Amino acid sequence: MFKIMLIEDDTTLFQEIKERLSLWSYEVFGVKQFDKVMQEFAEAGPELVIIDIQLPKFDGFHWCRMIRAHSNVPIIFLSSRDHPMDMVMSMQLGADDFVQKPFHFDVLIAKIQAILRRTYNYNNEPTQLKTWRGAAVDYMKNTIANDEGTAELTKNEMFILTYLVERKNKIVSRDELIASLWNNEQFVSDNTLTVNVNRVRKKLESIGLDPYIETKVGRGYMATEEAGA
Known part of the structure; x- marks a missing residue:
């Protein structure tokens, strides 16, 4: 729909x-x-x-x-x-x-x-753009942009960000993230996942979005959105 x-x-x-x-x-x-x-x-x-x-x-x-x-x-x-x-x-x-x-x-x-x-x-590529927290997430360019600037992400970083954003306000476990990355032929270990998430946060910080990727201790990560989104 x-x-x-x-x-x-x-x-x-x-x-x-x-x-x-x-x-x-x-x-x-x-x-x-x-x-x-x-x-x-x-x-x-x-x-x-x-x-x-x-x-x-x-x-x-x-x-x-x-x-x-x-x-x-x-x-x-x-x-x-x-x-x-x-x-x-x-x-x-x-x-x-x-x-x-x-x-x-x-x-x-x-x-x-x-x-x-x-x-x-008619487009076999994934939808290019998604909005989150007033920012445009461009899947094809691996960027996220808002009025404060543009952050460029690696392929793994973009996958992690979009996976969380598409499940906004829901906790995604580390195991689920790792399994999804492996299923998409993007191979990461538990330690590498931590490094990638930290990099995503650092890049989001540059455009004022760092607080919205939350760590739920012992449970995983969550991309937050305003109520009613």
Whole structure:
């Protein structure tokens, strides 16, 4: 099930889009606070974002710019305005498509399916980006980046980080981590695991994320995330 973030302040339209997309087995969620869109985006980690242009606090262009600074997640704009420059600006900011209101739902669904298929199904590589604690974790580049900078990780370090992040707020035992590394032909011993985890923490420290990989004595490690993430 693909997760779609719908940034739309018209509650009637939001509910209608959510209900229609749910029929296609998409998980749709909205924004609780329109001044904290990036925080909610980072916590949810959607596979696609749909943004209205006219929004409270900041417009859709602002949030598209902010998302693009951290993620390559597909973005579709919605707009009731018919000015050609809206579409031009959307594309220049990195949006993948633009849908004019009012629209036929079959058209919106077709666009969503095409973008998701192009972005995920036709790509045999793992999904490139994931957000954690407001940072973009890039599996392909072996980096994690936020407003404080970018940290480059080795293959083993990235595997450890992503394995923990994908199981955020859950304790992962050392034995489970070692077994997973071996299963992926990345061979580490118990001592080497400790060294790698310490290196991950050191690199996370450089961008202010060190405290969020916790050691649970006698049990393993845990990547923490805010409640509700």
